[in-house]
Amino acid sequence: MIARKIMMLGEIGVGKSSIVQRLVFDRFDFNYKPTIGVDVYRYDLPPRPGREAMSLIVWDTDGNFGEAIFRHVYMREASAAFIVGDLSRRNTLDSMAKLGAGFREALPGRHITFLLNKVDLVEAALRMEVPEPLVPFAAPVVTTSAKTGENVQQSFIDSADAIIRRDQ
Amino acid sequence: MPSSDETNSPRPGPRPAPLLTAGMMLAERGIYGMIWVDETLTTVARYGRLVDFVEVGEPLTRELLPLVGLEDEIRALKDSDGRVIELPGIAIVDNKGESPKINISVFWSKDEESFLVVLTRYSSRSDLEVELSRQIRARLMAEAEVMQTSKELAKTNAELARANRDLEEFASIISHDLKAPMRHLRYIVDEIETATEGALSGSAISKLSELRDQSRRMSGMLTSLLEYSSVGRKEEIAEEIDTHGLIHAIIGSMRRTPGFEIEIAGFWPTISTVVAPLDLVLRNLVDNAIKHHDRADGHIRISCADKGDTLLISVEDDGPGIAKDQHAAAFLPFRRLKPGGAEGQGMGLAFVKRWVEAAGGRLDLESDPSLRRGTTMRLQWPKMT
Numbered sequence: 001m002i003a004r005k006i007m008m009l010g011e012i013g014v015g016k017s018s019i020v021q022r023l024v025f026d027r028f029d030f031n032y033k034p035t036i037g038v039d040v041y042r043y044d045l046p047p048r049p050g051r052e053a054m055s056l057i058v059w060d061t062d063g064n065f066g067e068a069i070f071r072h073v074y075m076r077e078a079s080a081a082f083i084v085g086d087l088s089r090r091n092t093l094d095s096m097a098k099l100g101a102g103f104r105e106a107l108p109g110r111h112i113t114f115l116l117n118k119v120d121l122v123e124a125a126l127r128m129e130v131p132e133p134l135v136p137f138a139a140p141v142v143t144t145s146a147k148t149g150e151n152v153q154q155s156f157i158d159s160a161d162a163i164i165r166r167d168q
Numbered sequence: 169m170p171s172s173d174e175t176n177s178p179r180p181g182p183r184p185a186p187l188l189t190a191g192m193m194l195a196e197r198g199i200y201g202m203i204w205v206d207e208t209l210t211t212v213a214r215y216g217r218l219v220d221f222v223e224v225g226e227p228l229t230r231e232l233l234p235l236v237g238l239e240d241e242i243r244a245l246k247d248s249d250g251r252v253i254e255l256p257g258i259a260i261v262d263n264k265g266e267s268p269k270i271n272i273s274v275f276w277s278k279d280e281e282s283f284l285v286v287l288t289r290y291s292s293r294s295d296l297e298v299e300l301s302r303q304i305r306a307r308l309m310a311e312a313e314v315m316q317t318s319k320e321l322a323k324t325n326a327e328l329a330r331a332n333r334d335l336e337e338f339a340s341i342i343s344h345d346l347k348a349p350m351r352h353l354r355y356i357v358d359e360i361e362t363a364t365e366g367a368l369s370g371s372a373i374s375k376l377s378e379l380r381d382q383s384r385r386m387s388g389m390l391t392s393l394l395e396y397s398s399v400g401r402k403e404e405i406a407e408e409i410d411t412h413g414l415i416h417a418i419i420g421s422m423r424r425t426p427g428f429e430i431e432i433a434g435f436w437p438t439i440s441t442v443v444a445p446l447d448l449v450l451r452n453l454v455d456n457a458i459k460h461h462d463r464a465d466g467h468i469r470i471s472c473a474d475k476g477d478t479l480l481i482s483v484e485d486d487g488p489g490i491a492k493d494q495h496a497a498a499f500l501p502f503r504r505l506k507p508g509g510a511e512g513q514g515m516g517l518a519f520v521k522r523w524v525e526a527a528g529g530r531l532d533l534e535s536d537p538s539l540r541r542g543t544t545m546r547l548q549w550p551k552m553t
């Protein structure tokens with residue numbers, strides 16, 4: 001079975017761990033347990049037309065790394081990144097573009113997905129806007145909620161497909 | 169190279185050296201663990217509790233997830249003398265409960281012709297440390313939010329100030345620019361009268377004169393609007409003023425019927441303040457009380473109290489009063505409360521309130537004709553130092 005490495009990047013408290021926990025164990029915890037260092041998870045995708053069975057090795061990083069993560073050995077050979085922001089805290093959205101640029105520079109050509117998380121906390125009207133600094137990346141921008149599960153699994157499936165397309 | 173059945177037995181030799189014994193103790197307590205891996209990156213042996221989850225005969229990366237993707241780098245170790253791949257502070261999380269933070273080191277052992285993977289327990293963080301980190305981060309998150317909010321607030325305030333300024337400028341421009349055509353209109357009325365000398369009917373003449381009156385009234389309103397929009401834009405300088413003298417001077421200059429009484433009460437100190445606006449405000453309040461009174465023998469009581477950094481002045485009349493649902497409208501520009509009520513340019517209280525607020529004071533209206541007659545205007549006027 002093929003396995004690919006995916007990075008979870010984003011400011012502290014935006015919900016990186018919560019998204020992964022929802023994906024892998026289908027659970028959600030309101031309590032905030034900061035990630036210290038890195039937690040590595042496996043998420044297995046069943047085969048489907050055009051893609052064989054695949055393991056995503058998800059690296060849930062510590063938001064405290066900031067942009068220093070790009071100089072870290074952790075980044076080696078990552079196939080894709082999820083860059084997460086918290087829709088209820090605007091400044092976390094501002095740093096998404098910085099992390100996106102850092103990732104592009106460290107690992108050119110790898111797939112990026114921007115996740116605007118905690119969509120359950122904001123009003124419907126806010127859901128539609130793509131934050132302006134993210135536009136130039138031409139990368140998917142998806143609103144998610146680790147709490148309700150909205151778009152969580154689908155965005156990982158899409159990322160897996162994109163990784164496979166690039167590998168071929 | 170050890171074979172797989174040696175996995176959990178001491179090695180090598182029958183009598184382990186002291187150092188080795190110590191190492192074995194550490195491995196058994198889960199402080200570190202070792203994995204031997206062949207050139208196809210298949211696990212051939214393991215030792216120590218920390219590596220229990222790795223299965224012999226399986227690809228190394230099947231369970232040692234952090235090494236996924238690094239296969240080529242690991243193979244390359246064989247040709248790069250003494251190089252080590254190190255991945256510190258990683259937990260492999262599964263659904264089976266607590267997963268320890270570990271450091272992973274991979275190197276090529278020439279002697280054993282195999283790769284060695286050493287796992288060591290990462291200086292385990294106590295619950296206290298994690299809790300501390302949680303609290304610090306929660307505070308950081310909250311602070312970032314506050315910063316964001318206050319940045320937005322400052323922006324909104326600036327926008328509001330600009331909008332206000334724009335509005336004032338707009339009011340001042342239109343009122344200024346409309347004055348000339350308005351005057352022109354009256355001029356045309358005069359011209360029509362001259363041109364049609366004697367030829368107009370009585371009703372036409374009276375309509376013309378009404379046109380002139382209305383346009384004059386409109387000019388008056390424009391003048392007021394111009395003044396209204398300029399309130400607070402001039403920097404006023406504070407002066408010493410004897411308020412007792414001031415109020416007497418104001419009342420002395422007011423026209424009123426002989427039966428109309430004005431009473432001055434309370435304590436009127438000498439204060440330092442912007443005098444012109446105070447004069448204007450008081451004059452208008454007293455003037456309103458007289459003008460809107462419905463009886464010739466009305467009574468007005470003006471009193472003052474010194475509240476430290478403000479003066480509390482109230483102007484109390486026994487006129488018809490203002491219905492509760494009209495209070496808000498009373499402060500709007502160009503509103504006359506009852507049709508046919510006292511004239512003026514209609515800026516009345518709106519104007520006064522603007523002066524008061526520009527000086528940093530406050531003006532409130534109290535009146536409820538359903539209970540009793542009369543209106544009380546309460547003015548809080550700041551002293552300046």
Ligand SMILES: Nc1nc2c(ncn2[C@@H]2O[C@H](COP(=O)(O)OP(=O)(O)OP(=O)(O)O)[C@@H](O)[C@H]2O)c(=O)[nH]1
Pocket residue numbers: 010011012013014015016017018019029030031032033034035036061062063064117118119120121144145146147148305
């Ligand atoms: N309402 C809501 N809360 C969420 C959501 N995702 C995460 N949270 C909450 O946000 C807090 C932080 O979530 P984490 O997943 O720990 O954040 P993180 O990005 O992993 O943070 P670090 O590990 O410190 O970098 C927790 O209290 C979560 O319960 C979401 O989609 N909706």
Ligand SMILES: [Mg+2]
Pocket residue numbers: 016017018033034035060061062063
């Ligand atoms: Mg986390």
